[in-house]
Amino acid sequence: MFQRMGHVPFFMARRNIAELILVWQHTGACHPFIFYKAHVMRPARLAVLLSLAGAAALATAQNAPAPASAAPGAAAERPASEFPYTPGLDVNAMDRSADPCVDFYQFACGGWMKNNPIPADQARWSVYGKLAQDNQRYLWGILEDLAKRREGRNASQQKIGDYFGACMDERAIEARGAEPLKPYFEQIAALRSSRDLPRLLARLHLSLADPGLFFGFGSSQDFGDSTRVIAFATAGGLGLPDRDSYLKLDAKSQEIRAKYVAHIANTFKLLGDDASRAQREAARVMEMETQLAKASLSRVDKRDPYKLFHKVDARGLQALTPGFDWHAYLSEIGQGGQTTFNVTEPAFFKALARLWKSNDLDATRTYLRWHVARSMSPALASSFDREHFDFFSKTLRGVQQQQPRWKRCVALVDRQLGEALGQEFVGRAFSPELKAKSLHMTRQVEEAMKKDIDSLDWMSPDTKKRAQEKLAAIVNKIGYPDKWRDYSSYTVKPGDFAGNVLRGHAFEQRRDLAKIGKPLDRSEWGMTPPTVNAYFNPQMNDINFPAGVLQPPLFDPKMDDAPNYGNTGGTIGHELTHAFDDEGRQFDAKGNLKDWWTKKDAKEYEERAQCIVDQYAQYTVVDDIKINSKLTLGEDIADLGGLILGWMAWKEEMASMPQRAQPQGQPRDGLSPEQRFFVGYAQWACESDRPENLRVKAMTDPHSPGRYRVNGLMVNMPQFQQAFQCKPGQPMVKEKRCRVW
Numbered sequence: 086m087f088q089r090m091g092h093v094p095f096f097m098a099r100r101n102i103a104e105l106i107l108v109w110q111h112t113g114a115c116h117p118f119i120f121y122k123a124h125v126m127r128p129a130r131l132a133v134l135l136s137l138a139g140a141a142a143l144a145t146a147q148n149a150p151a152p153a154s155a156a157p158g159a160a161a162e163r164p165a166s167e168f169p170y171t172p173g174l175d176v177n178a179m180d181r182s183a184d185p186c187v188d189f190y191q192f193a194c195g196g197w198m199k200n201n202p203i204p205a206d207q208a209r210w211s212v213y214g215k216l217a218q219d220n221q222r223y224l225w226g227i228l229e230d231l232a233k234r235r236e237g238r239n240a241s242q243q244k245i246g247d248y249f250g251a252c253m254d255e256r257a258i259e260a261r262g263a264e265p266l267k268p269y270f271e272q273i274a275a276l277r278s279s280r281d282l283p284r285l286l287a288r289l290h291l292s293l294a295d296p297g298l299f300f301g302f303g304s305s306q307d308f309g310d311s312t313r314v315i316a317f318a319t320a321g322g323l324g325l326p327d328r329d330s331y332l333k334l335d336a337k338s339q340e341i342r343a344k345y346v347a348h349i350a351n352t353f354k355l356l357g358d359d360a361s362r363a364q365r366e367a368a369r370v371m372e373m374e375t376q377l378a379k380a381s382l383s384r385v386d387k388r389d390p391y392k393l394f395h396k397v398d399a400r401g402l403q404a405l406t407p408g409f410d411w412h413a414y415l416s417e418i419g420q421g422g423q424t425t426f427n428v429t430e431p432a433f434f435k436a437l438a439r440l441w442k443s444n445d446l447d448a449t450r451t452y453l454r455w456h457v458a459r460s461m462s463p464a465l466a467s468s469f470d471r472e473h474f475d476f477f478s479k480t481l482r483g484v485q486q487q488q489p490r491w492k493r494c495v496a497l498v499d500r501q502l503g504e505a506l507g508q509e510f511v512g513r514a515f516s517p518e519l520k521a522k523s524l525h526m527t528r529q530v531e532e533a534m535k536k537d538i539d540s541l542d543w544m545s546p547d548t549k550k551r552a553q554e555k556l557a558a559i560v561n562k563i564g565y566p567d568k569w570r571d572y573s574s575y576t577v578k579p580g581d582f583a584g585n586v587l588r589g590h591a592f593e594q595r596r597d598l599a600k601i602g603k604p605l606d607r608s609e610w611g612m613t614p615p616t617v618n619a620y621f622n623p624q625m626n627d628i629n630f631p632a633g634v635l636q637p638p639l640f641d642p643k644m645d646d647a648p649n650y651g652n653t654g655g656t657i658g659h660e661l662t663h664a665f666d667d668e669g670r671q672f673d674a675k676g677n678l679k680d681w682w683t684k685k686d687a688k689e690y691e692e693r694a695q696c697i698v699d700q701y702a703q704y705t706v707v708d709d710i711k712i713n714s715k716l717t718l719g720e721d722i723a724d725l726g727g728l729i730l731g732w733m734a735w736k737e738e739m740a741s742m743p744q745r746a747q748p749q750g751q752p753r754d755g756l757s758p759e760q761r762f763f764v765g766y767a768q769w770a771c772e773s774d775r776p777e778n779l780r781v782k783a784m785t786d787p788h789s790p791g792r793y794r795v796n797g798l799m800v801n802m803p804q805f806q807q808a809f810q811c812k813p814g815q816p817m818v819k820e821k822r823c824r825v826w
């Protein structure tokens with residue numbers, strides 16, 4: 086739902102600095118470890134968030150020191166002191182001239198799309214994105230106050246206030262130019278032998294937390310034993326959003342690649358290289374990245390956890406990359422004693438070793454300079470920031486205008502100090518009553534799933550028993566973590582934006598690496614509290630709903646039950662169903678990758694999933710590009726299962742609370758309770774996307790476009806057809822319905 090998460094690889098969520106900062110755009114650089122399933126695209130993190138949303142990255146300053154005339158209307162923008170209220174079912178968002186049995190999405194969202202054109206600083210716009218921006222605007226006020234106030238702040242408030250203040254100080258950032266790159270460029274220039282590469286790379290990884298630098302390295306739960314946290318070495322090394330960005334042969338993809346090469350050359354020119362040298366360097370980088378792309382798994386392959394599970398010892402790791410001294414690398418990052426590693430893509434590491442061997446050191450230095458500059462551009466002077474925005478946001482995603490500085494700075498605070506910021510948010514925006522209500526609904530949805538599993542006619546008692554064990558073991562996390570992250574070792578200085586960003590990366594890298602070999606912390610969250618999104622993590626076997634997503638219009642305590650159960654009930658059901666989607670079902674109650682299905686039941690499941698694959702493959706994303714329905718399968722299964730569970734939970738609530746139920750047949754806003762349930766559901770998904778962004782999403786986003794997350798479900802729900810009295814033969818009635826859960 087919201088902006089963009091979907092299910093994203095878990096780590097995306099947590100690390101990714103490059104992303105962080107720069108983030109917004111290249112989710113391609115994330116590592117895929119685990120299958121972190123965001124409801125909307127994730128923001129994954131936040132960063133991701135940003136990116137998904139298509140937000141422009143944190144671009145630079147549109148307003149350099151000069152007159153900040155950049156964005157029209159920007160002058161009028163002010164922080165919000167309260168949240169604007171939008172009802173959970175908004176009749177103004179509907180288009181009543183549309184026939185719900187012909188195009189339900191248009192009926193429920195037509196008004197929203199008409200009244201909410203995509204803002205110039207966004208790649209897409211949606212109900213989730215708008216709510217996320219409302220949260221940002223509210224946080225802006227808090228941060229502005231904390232940045233000005235030098236007294237009476239606690240330690241966390243000092244950090245987020247000073248971070249925000251430094252980020253907003255464009256004059257100081259401009260004055261430093263590209264100077265923050267200097268220490269890194271000196272180290273790269275000093276690379277005299279391939280023997281020095283491991284230690285150099287280790288230092289760059291610690292400071293930049295960017296898997297775009299050849300590969301990624303961090304911690305994650307062992308697929309085979311979820312109680313253990315082990316080291317993961319993951320594929321990376323790319324600047325474009327996906328491996329396919331390098332491989333597709335159509336004219337549009339070729340044009341994007343040519344513009345990417347031009348962008349790399351422009352960046353080298355900004356660094357002082359002359360034009361012809363910059364061209365040669367850019368071509369070289371593109372060549373290297375293309376080789377790495379060819380050796381990378383596709384996104385569909387990465388959805389298969391078995392393809393990412395290759396445990397090796399130190400000798401096995403070393404054997405993959407002769408010539409690259411892992412012992413030196415590990416010592417430099419403080420992990421010299423590690424003996425167990427999961428190499429998610431061994432073929433990638435073998436290709437990397439070949440690349441290092443065949444290249445001269447000059448090529449390696451060029452590649453590293455590019456990626457360090459790319460990673461840090463949003464934290465440098467406006468010339469770098471603008472160049473970065475022009476390619477990654479404007480060219481790649483169609484964004485017309487850089488986001489105002491305040492938005493980018495709020496997003497970065499959320500990214501690097503999210504749980505400190507989250508405490509401020511939760512204290513003001515999330516009441517214990519709201520938490521209790523959300524938990525009540527969550528338990529009802531879980532109860533519905535219990536009944537649903539029992540009622541399946543295609544599943545054997547043995548498999549049902551295991552499914553029930555898994556369901557019973559799922560942990561519900563609502564609102565915010567029980568234990569807040571300790572940022573005391575992260576030094577934030579006033580007036581030092583780039584330094585704060587780099588120290589934040591190093592803090593996060595060290596925090597992540599420190600988990601290796603330690604007992605698993607089950608209380609950890611992969612999203613920050615203000616995030617408008619939700620996720621399921623199969624290894625933790627938990628569902629997570631940050632405070633940011635439990636607000637109107639998504640969850641509206643003032644509204645009747647029907648739209649709330651359609652919307653938030655559907656979202657809770659969605660996350661729960663992820664535990665049993667095509668990926669999630671491969672993990673057991675303990676979060677281990679272990680097959681608990683009988684052969685026959687697995688076959689029955691796959692047949693039902695294939696029905697969904699075939700259905701969504703018919704839908705068009707943009708131009709002649711159809712949904713890659715093997716990539717979106719998990720989300721499509723979760724959407725359908727989730728809404729069925731939301732429906733069951735709502736019926737249960739009505740049965741148990743007859744005094745609160747709207748009398749049958751009595752319409753409100755001209756809609757019956759059943760119709761309100763479906764319109765309430767659909768209105769989380771109202772959105773518009775730029776065509777450029779849709780092209781990127783067709784490659785990278787495991788979620789189907791909003792129109793199909795609505796209409797694709799309705800055709801499979803007899804309850805919908807009954808609620809709107811749709812007739813056989815109408816577009817919202819499918820002859821052969823799909824159902825998995």
Ligand SMILES: [Zn+2]
Pocket residue numbers: 091092122123124125659660663720723
């Ligand atoms: Zn999802």
